[in-house]
Amino acid sequence: MHEYVSKERAELGPFSGAERNTLIAFGITVALWIFPGVIALTAGTESDLYATISDRLDEGIVAVLGASLLFLLPTEWKSREFTLNWSDAAKIDWGTILLFGTGIIFGSLLASTGLAETIGQASADGLGLTSTLAITVFAVILAIIISETTSNTASAAVVVPIIIPVAVAAGINPFVPALAATFAASFGFMLPVSTPQNAIVYGSGVVPITKMIRSGISFDVLGAILIVLLLPVLVDLVLGAVGG
Structure with missing residues (x-):
């Protein structure tokens, strides 16, 4: 099993720019999702800080922000190519x-x-x-x-x-x-x-x-x-x- 996984990983090769950007967008999204919970654990749910952050980091807003990052993170800046463009997004079901x-x-x-x-x-x-x-x-x-x-x-x-x-x-x-x-x-x-x-x-x-x-x-x-x-x-x- 270890040899099979190593072989498949070698065939995949290194991360492409698009894959790296997708990982960054996903990591930021997850971090923002759990950040209000971290504040709740440290400052308490009754604190003004938690109320402010939870109001501004709504789950829906964070999800839209994470998706928007895919349109903003470039894969090739010189040719103005980004991780996701609208022609690709139009193919989504x-x-x-x-x-x-x-x-x-x-x-x-x-x-x-x-x-x-x-x-x-x-x-x-x-x-x-x-x-x-x-x-x-x-x-x-x-x-x-x-x-x-x-x-x-x-x-x-x-x-x-x-x-x-x-x-x-x-x-x-x-x-x-x-x-x-x-x-x-x-x-x-x-x-x-x-x-x-x-x-x-x-x-x-x-x-x-x-x-x-x-x-x-x-x-x-x-x-x-x-x-x-x-x-x-x-x-x-x-x-x-x-x-x-």
């Missing part, structure tokens, strides 16, 4: 990017408008959920359904705040249902909007949407069963080890 971005926005709107909470509370009340198992199953199904129409991160942010008050109202510990919803939010395999990986596969044009749905629903069902059956056991084992 913008439809897939917009599709995934729409999923993120939809998830945010579900949370901010209160629609997700209304749906969750109404469903829980209508089903009369009173046990840990029932609420866990409901949390898993709800998380998977929402994750098929929004990104995984957005679906977790939407479902978990719904499940916790439902569990508390039923008089049970919300830890397992909330954790189950968090895991289930990553089981959106049917539609391109669910994850960047799905969007990339769909954008390639090789895998049709019908095949994605047929294959994805099998993984969704299998994943839901595994979470419901194994997560409580795993939690008990972990808590037992910690308590012991």
Whole structure:
């Protein structure tokens, strides 16, 4: 394996100017993303410094800044060649990017408008959920359904705040249902909007949407069963080890 890796690395050769610039842009972007967190650890989240930096280094602004660097970092200054130009950018599959971005926005709107909470509370009340198992199953199904129409991160942010008050109202510990919803939010395999990986596969044009749905629903069902059956056991084992 070591010889194979060494051979492949030798064939790649040294970094090109474009590769070096891409690495620089990526490093700056990641550094700016985590910088507010570093300030929060050192100065505290209540400090004026953290408030100022977090307001100015919004994740979206940093992402746009990082992408802009690719248009600004030159590969050949004399001929005015840059890492990325608009003729290259025009070849990007913008439809897939917009599709995934729409999923993120939809998830945010579900949370901010209160629609997700209304749906969750109404469903829980209508089903009369009173046990840990029932609420866990409901949390898993709800998380998977929402994750098929929004990104995984957005679906977790939407479902978990719904499940916790439902569990508390039923008089049970919300830890397992909330954790189950968090895991289930990553089981959106049917539609391109669910994850960047799905969007990339769909954008390639090789895998049709019908095949994605047929294959994805099998993984969704299998994943839901595994979470419901194994997560409580795993939690008990972990808590037992910690308590012991």
